[in-house]
Amino acid sequence: MAKRAHSVQRREESLSRERIVEASIQLLDSSGEEGLTFRALSERLSTGPGAIYWHIANKSDLLTAACDAVVARTINETIVARTPEATIRAVALGLFDVIDEHPWVGSALTSVPGLSPIVRILERIGQQIRALGVPEEQQWAAVGALMAYILGVSRQNAANGQLARTRGLDRADFLDAVSTAWSQLDPKEYPFARSVAGKIRDHDDRVDFLAGIDLILRGIGSPRRRLRP
Amino acid sequence: MAKRAHSVQRREESLSRERIVEASIQLLDSSGEEGLTFRALSERLSTGPGAIYWHIANKSDLLTAACDAVVARTINETIVARTPEATIRAVALGLFDVIDEHPWVGSALTSVPGLSPIVRILERIGQQIRALGVPEEQQWAAVGALMAYILGVSRQNAANGQLARTRGLDRADFLDAVSTAWSQLDPKEYPFARSVAGKIRDHDDRVDFLAGIDLILRGIGSPRRRLRP
DNA sequence: CGTTATTGTGGAATGACATTCCATTTATGT
């Protein structure tokens, strides 16, 4: 389908994969993951569901395409910093922020492993790990850990944000709720949870996120004590 | 609803939250996340959907309950090992394996943060971090990083397994597909992905997972060089 | 310039799903 080998647009205001993906991104951003329905999409594009299916295989395909478009933008925009560590931090923070802004990206990333968006990220981080001088047999573990951490935390962070929004709480109220819930746990069974309950209330997710990145980077550099030249 | 203050079961073979949750777990395990429908559930329990709604608020509630049940089992079963690091590894591996066996647990964990299953895990790991002598102001970062890593990787691993099963590939074929896809990427744009493509083919997910855990543990112990007494 | 394939469109139809409603049935306290 859609073989337009050497042909121009068939109709002036015609449908196209790009137009559909763009509309999907807008829909996802404004109404969240559940806001992307074929009904809403066809209304926005003033057409029928059938026409959309001519350009796109199914909803999952659509989600992947939207996800790829957004990730590709960020990964390419991220500025290259001075040191490999700084670059990794920048890439990580960039992803954290995109996923925070487009929470649906988090969920979509899991579904198609080994493909576009994931590979882009892998490549970017992998090059920095190489630049750090990590021996080749340890590179895979290092990149794997970083990616899992970055995607895992960003995703969870985005999910929390969405949950709070859904329940009509703002961030402060939400954290307050969690904090009080934890501090009311049984002191014998949950001493640790109680002890950190207070810290939850006014923590900065981005700071915590970066702290974790540094932790992993330190672990990567640690055995050879080679973190900085 | 369901106030049974000082009453016994009303009917012999009656419905109950537990029976419903148990059936849901079986259904989820046998037919995956999409296999849990109220239709299938009411058939298995030989009742109607309405009866189920008397005991359970909605599907999300049901999923959370099932998730909690499974996680609680594992967390409590996990043996306490000699050192805190070993215990953390054991807990981590335990979770990795449960999520691998019940892939739906991974997805369900994200949806209700700050509540039961998450807190159980947090507590368990937190206690070990304390035992490691990590200063209190760094405990939150350490536990957060570990949890994000454990849940993130386990989840992705389970998702991969499911994806492979859905597409009717076995693990080897799947890895092979990814590996060849990566090795056919543009060498200029994707040098790193190409370089690790080969390693993908015969790697052990559990080993990689533990390598990441060790990386983080090393990072936690590193600044004070206190990993082992 | 007209005819015919091909490529695209959009609306109606299908079947699965979560959830709600409500007329009944069952147990418990009086």
Added chain:
DNA sequence: ACATAAATGGAATGTCATTCCACAATAACG
């Protein structure tokens, strides 16, 4: 026995992704 509350199960509702198909616009060819 009888009243009341707890439970039940099946039918009804509305939304969703996806498929189907009659049709329109374009290109390809004579």
